[in-house]
Amino acid sequence: MSDASAPNDPQAAIDSQGRRRGEELDDRIFEHSAGDEQVGIPFVGAGPGNPRLLTVAGKELLETADLVVHAGSLVNSELLDEYCDHAKLVNSVGKDLEELIPLMRDAYEDGDEVVRLHSGDPAVYGAALEQMDALEHEGVPTYFVPGVTSAFAASATLRTQLTLNEVSNHVAFTRPQGKTLSPEEDHISDFVEMGDVTTCIYLGTHAVRDTMDRLLEDDHDPETPVAVIYHASWPDEDVIVGSIDDIAEKVEEAGYRASALVVIGDAVTGAGYERSYLYGDWANRGSGSSDADTQTNETETQAGDD
Missing domain, CATH: 3.40.1010.10 (Tetrapyrrole methylase, N-terminal domain)
Structure with a gap:
């Protein structure tokens, strides 16, 4: 009622x-x-x-x-x-x-x-x-x-993980400053500065140029990988890969102003990651222990590592 x-x-x-x-x-x-x-x-x-x-x-x-x-x-x-x-x-x-x-x-x-x-x-x-x-x-x-949120579809399209050992330990879902977000509330530069964060920018296709210009003004590495995935998983999906330095020009040439997810960080390419502990010797420690102990170790490893 x-x-x-x-x-x-x-x-x-x-x-x-x-x-x-x-x-x-x-x-x-x-x-x-x-x-x-x-x-x-x-x-x-x-x-x-x-x-x-x-x-x-x-x-x-x-x-x-x-x-x-x-x-x-x-x-x-x-x-x-x-x-x-x-x-x-x-x-x-x-x-x-x-x-x-x-x-x-x-x-x-x-x-x-x-x-x-x-x-x-x-x-x-x-x-x-x-x-x-x-x-x-x-x-x-x-x-x-x-x-399924678009960041996960983008990850699947890029054939990479959003988190990778020794590359990205964190994922940030964010949006660019504008009508909803004030400059003080925009933390994209902070996330990129951390180095081991995959930054996923929603609702920001129209602001790619402004966002990348601010990152350059903040002295971030211009070669930092950036991907823009338009209509992730749709029939007309398009993937644009570049860097902080050149992605804005590529997006403008494609003519996209909405409906794309922007991903910043080394996880975009998946290059340089280290083998995780999950399938290494550490996961098989205590090989002389009982089957139950081994299973417990494996479960704990899966729950706590990449």
Whole structure:
């Protein structure tokens, strides 16, 4: 049921749910794990583009949905055709919360199976939580269904790992400064300076030139590898590989202004990494111990190393 104190006011709902989050944990955290069947409206990650990269859970939910509210052209139309042709489709682009929340709430309360379909993974730059909080405030339960984010699709396309022993021990998901991010909140240069970070820049195709110019102004090595993957896993995917010094010119020549992921760091090429401990002599230490001890050592190694 709707909260009469703030009917159809998403901002009031977000503020209210935010206060609740600061005061107590949701009981459902301890009742459900990712992938569980749950009650409510699922916020599903459609993956990076290729319909085959949709999760099994996401596929099952879409195939039984009556209403799918999707992220417009950010979701591959082939995926919508394959899994949602039976459902009513609503493009969320251009619609604000004041329109989207009643739309989903009313359909759910009428007994429809409703799916909110985000591109990639809704937990990464998805603006999902504000919608979920507004729905929860209206008495409609919600939950996340993870998806494959574009950084992982880019890694697969580049045939490399985002983390590599002695090359990259960390991964940063970030975005360039602009309307949403102030210059003080832009840490791309800090990540690159660390040296062992693979920096994945979302929502930054339009800002490649500005970003690389700032990195050069900060005296970063101009030969640092950079890859720009346009429409990772889509049929028109394009890969541009260069360096901090020349990638902007290459992207401008290609004419891309959106829908590409920028990856900075030596993991782009995968060159120079060291063999990990996982399949080395260290993993086989204590060869005279029991089979159980050996299995325990192997499990601990897999959990704690590249």
